[in-house]
Amino acid sequence: MNIIEATGIEKVYNPNKIAVHALNGVDLTIEQGEFTAIVGPSGSGKTTLLNIIGGLDHPTAGSVKVEGTDISTLNDNQLIDFRKEHIGFVFQAYNLIPVLTAKENVEFVMLLQKRSQQERETRSMELLRAVGLEDQVNKRPSQLSGGQQQRVAVARALAPKPTFVMADEPTANLDSKSTANLLDIMARLNKEENITFLFSTHDQRVIDRARRVVTLVDGRIETDETKF
Amino acid sequence: MNTIFKIAWRNIWRNKRRTLITAGSIFFAVLLSVVMMSIQKGAWDKMVDNVVNFYFGYGQIHDKGYWDEQTIDRSFALSEEINALPGQIENLDNIVPRLETFALGSHQKNAYVVRVTGFDPEREDQLTELSSRLTAGEYPAVDDKAILIGEGVAEKFKLGINDTLVLIGQGYHGVNAAGKYAVKGIVRFGSPELNKVMVYLPLAEAQRMHGAEGLVNSLALDIKDRRDVPQVLTDIRASVDTSAYEIMSWEEMMPELLEAREVDTAGNVIILFILYVIITFGIFGTILMMAKEREYEFGVLTAIGMRRGKLGIIIWIETIILGLVGAFAGLLGSLPIVIYLNRNPLNFNEMSEQMAETYENFGFEPIFPAAISPEIFFNQTLIVILITTVLALYPLLKIYRLKPVEAMRA
Ligand SMILES: Nc1ncnc2c1ncn2[C@@H]1O[C@H](COP(=O)(O)OP(=O)(O)OP(=O)(O)O)[C@@H](O)[C@H]1O
Ligand SMILES: [Mg+2]
Numbered sequence: 001m002n003i004i005e006a007t008g009i010e011k012v013y014n015p016n017k018i019a020v021h022a023l024n025g026v027d028l029t030i031e032q033g034e035f036t037a038i039v040g041p042s043g044s045g046k047t048t049l050l051n052i053i054g055g056l057d058h059p060t061a062g063s064v065k066v067e068g069t070d071i072s073t074l075n076d077n078q079l080i081d082f083r084k085e086h087i088g089f090v091f092q093a094y095n096l097i098p099v100l101t102a103k104e105n106v107e108f109v110m111l112l113q114k115r116s117q118q119e120r121e122t123r124s125m126e127l128l129r130a131v132g133l134e135d136q137v138n139k140r141p142s143q144l145s146g147g148q149q150q151r152v153a154v155a156r157a158l159a160p161k162p163t164f165v166m167a168d169e170p171t172a173n174l175d176s177k178s179t180a181n182l183l184d185i186m187a188r189l190n191k192e193e194n195i196t197f198l199f200s201t202h203d204q205r206v207i208d209r210a211r212r213v214v215t216l217v218d219g220r221i222e223t224d225e226t227k228f
Numbered sequence: 229m230n231t232i233f234k235i236a237w238r239n240i241w242r243n244k245r246r247t248l249i250t251a252g253s254i255f256f257a258v259l260l261s262v263v264m265m266s267i268q269k270g271a272w273d274k275m276v277d278n279v280v281n282f283y284f285g286y287g288q289i290h291d292k293g294y295w296d297e298q299t300i301d302r303s304f305a306l307s308e309e310i311n312a313l314p315g316q317i318e319n320l321d322n323i324v325p326r327l328e329t330f331a332l333g334s335h336q337k338n339a340y341v342v343r344v345t346g347f348d349p350e351r352e353d354q355l356t357e358l359s360s361r362l363t364a365g366e367y368p369a370v371d372d373k374a375i376l377i378g379e380g381v382a383e384k385f386k387l388g389i390n391d392t393l394v395l396i397g398q399g400y401h402g403v404n405a406a407g408k409y410a411v412k413g414i415v416r417f418g419s420p421e422l423n424k425v426m427v428y429l430p431l432a433e434a435q436r437m438h439g440a441e442g443l444v445n446s447l448a449l450d451i452k453d454r455r456d457v458p459q460v461l462t463d464i465r466a467s468v469d470t471s472a473y474e475i476m477s478w479e480e481m482m483p484e485l486l487e488a489r490e491v492d493t494a495g496n497v498i499i500l501f502i503l504y505v506i507i508t509f510g511i512f513g514t515i516l517m518m519a520k521e522r523e524y525e526f527g528v529l530t531a532i533g534m535r536r537g538k539l540g541i542i543i544w545i546e547t548i549i550l551g552l553v554g555a556f557a558g559l560l561g562s563l564p565i566v567i568y569l570n571r572n573p574l575n576f577n578e579m580s581e582q583m584a585e586t587y588e589n590f591g592f593e594p595i596f597p598a599a600i601s602p603e604i605f606f607n608q609t610l611i612v613i614l615i616t617t618v619l620a621l622y623p624l625l626k627i628y629r630l631k632p633v634e635a636m637r638a
Pocket of ligand 1: 013014020021022040041042043044045046047048049
């Protein structure tokens, strides 16, 4: 089943000044359970594409459907609520709320979803265990390493049971050991719980772990390979 | 809600030093304002009490039109209705009757105009503590036919105790008023003007001398607490014929006193206004930095599904708490100072001789206890809440305009 259908996506920055054509007609469909990397040189439009698919930015042309909903038809609050229910986010860095502990960060979106205390408690502990941080639950982000912070971010992204998780260069600030560790966790969650991951990266070791690799060049999809 | 509060509270202490500096500036502003206003209010309250209790009382009853044209012809009889007032009206301790006129006094070769006040020695003493001003002789009794004079009068006429002063004046409706009275006592008024003119004669004798038996031209109201004045005046107006009598408050009789107080208070208000403007800029600086630093975080929060309104509430609560922490610290800090200055009043004797002299000339002790007024404390808190509420609009505006993608590009 297709959970993301992006068709004819174009994005022009600064249309009134020196226009930058970041995306020039991208069609992309993602199925439930994919583990897909968006790759390409710097400035090729990876972040722009992820932001549009994640409902953080609007395309200049084209449409994005997530589980059948055309997200361009949603107003501001509806879009925020849509992201809350359907999309898990992992950014390059500083994902977490600095004043909350690891566990509170994971619980946060569930709190916005008005899940019960009981459910928040069980699920946040379960997810932190899944990312190997069961003994760090009460630490604040500043007391965790970069790799640990990204693992908390993955746990938080999964907490609301999203349709998919989008991660823009999640390993860019990590050393190779933390990178490998984070990818192990993501791959295992993908395999065991059938969670869909869509991430961008520059890192060859990360590309090697992806099952599908979409290569962007100058805002166009140049290659789209699926490994078996 | 709980979590919103928790996040707000932790954010406040995220940059401890900045929070302490901001809250500290609010603390000092509130402290200074409260102490300043309490001292000023206390000084003026005392001043009003002094002036009022010196002679006039907090209110007076006259024949209608007397205050504008003060003559003995506008006298009135103490009707039963009026005599019954102190028993009837709550917080009205007594009414103090007077028959006030001017007369030419003479003793040997000296002749000057004096102010003759027919008075009820006991009631007058309850209101103005006249007997405490005695410097020589004795305080007259109700049925005495003798006078009590100001020290200045004694000097001018070269009068001693038991010397006699001849008074010639105009009585009720033009009759001759004349009498010859022995000096029974001498009193000292701080005010030289009063010292030189005041002659007190027991009421019955004054009425007889002026051909005004049973008549008075003013009734001072003996009210112990200034706060009861409006209620007492309203009650009196309801129970006497207001077309025949005028019932005046001290504010109406001495508008210049009220005006002086307002002018003085306005001066302070301007100083405090400037102080708060400075503080406002300080708080705004903090909020500005905070909003800038946390732009990325705001971006993440909206990205993962926090509505702008909710995020705005957090920031608003943070700002208000910051203001209130400072304000409450200021109130707590100023309370002991104000209480101390209330128990141990500022003494102008020790502070400025000139000031002390000025006050003493008017017959007041230059001692001013600070007022302990809930209203002052409440107003300061309100001002800080208002300032922070308005300033919190800035980050709210930022949050409403925030685009997560742009916020996170920073
Ligand atoms: N807000 C913006 N305003 C103007 N131009 C922008 C903006 N965001 C991105 N661009 C431009 O759009 C193009 C695509 O940028 P994008 O960030 O999507 O690339 P990327 O593939 O993510 O690059 P990188 O690997 O460096 O992260 C670039 O030329 C970039 O300069
Ligand atoms: Mg990028």
